[in-house]
Amino acid sequence: MTTDNKKDNRFIKDMGAVFTPVFYIFSIVAVASAVIVCGYEWAAVITALFLVFMAACAAADINKGIVPDMLVLLIAALGVVRFFTGSINTQSLINCLCGALVMSVPMLIAALIVRNGFGGGDIKMMAAAGLFLGLDNTIIAGLIAFLIAGIYGVYLLFTKKRGTKEKVKLAPYLALGCAFSELFGAVFIEIFRTFF
Numbered sequence: 001m002t003t004d005n006k007k008d009n010r011f012i013k014d015m016g017a018v019f020t021p022v023f024y025i026f027s028i029v030a031v032a033s034a035v036i037v038c039g040y041e042w043a044a045v046i047t048a049l050f051l052v053f054m055a056a057c058a059a060a061d062i063n064k065g066i067v068p069d070m071l072v073l074l075i076a077a078l079g080v081v082r083f084f085t086g087s088i089n090t091q092s093l094i095n096c097l098c099g100a101l102v103m104s105v106p107m108l109i110a111a112l113i114v115r116n117g118f119g120g121g122d123i124k125m126m127a128a129a130g131l132f133l134g135l136d137n138t139i140i141a142g143l144i145a146f147l148i149a150g151i152y153g154v155y156l157l158f159t160k161k162r163g164t165k166e167k168v169k170l171a172p173y174l175a176l177g178c179a180f181s182e183l184f185g186a187v188f189i190e191i192f193r194t195f196f
Contacts, residue, residue: 018056018071020063026055030179037183042085047182050078050132054175057125061171067121072128079131099130099138122170129178137185145170145177 030051038044053075057067083096104127111118130138153168181188 018060018063018068020059022062023056023059026058026175027052030055033179033183046078046082046085050075050129050182051179053078054125054129054178057121058172058175061121061169065119065167065169067119067125067171069121069124072121072124075125075128076131079128079133082132095134096131098135099133100127101130102135102138103127103130103142116167118170119167122174125171126174129174133178133181133185136189137181140185140188141174141177141181143177144180145173148176149173 031048034044034048034051038047053071057071057075060066060068060071079096079100083092086092104123107118107123107126111120111123126138126142129141133141149168149170152173
């Protein structure tokens with residue numbers, strides 16, 4: 001078997017992990033949420049695609065414990081499209097690049113320090129999502145994701161359903177945090193600025 005055939009088979013296998021009932025349910029909710037929040041505009045299409053790609057990452061992680069590279073590339077490409085269809089200036093570019101780095105770099109450092117701390121797919125997914133979301137929304141996404149994952153982890157430990165050494169599939173929590181941030185991040189930031 002040639003190298004190209006092996007890559008094709010891996011691509012088919014990785015993407016096969018996506019198309020599960022979980023993915024279809026997440027996708028329906030994602031598209032409905034995008035239309036409800038953004039209306040019938042171009043922004044709703046971009047948001048819906050982002051949410052569907054994030055749902056696909058979550059479904060693949062739940063199903064096979066992977067985040068397919070093709071989905072990460074699609075999310076990153078969507079971030080580039082959003083940048084070029086928005087206001088193109090230095091501040092916007094810095095916002096996108098900082099968004100790509102603000103969560104992924106600390107996750108990478110933690111993965112290097114703590115063995116099996118984070119999977120490479122989770123790190124790449126957050127870099128791509130950060131490129132799409134920008135700095136503020138990526139921080140919100142990370143806070144929400146790690147808060148929910150932490151609460152669920154404590155629940156699993158107290159109910160003894162999992163041991164302390166078992167891996168937690170993080171992509172679903174990251175996808176949930178990114179979805180919340182994309183849909184409601186601006187409102188969350190406005191409320192935060194009102195009080196602080």
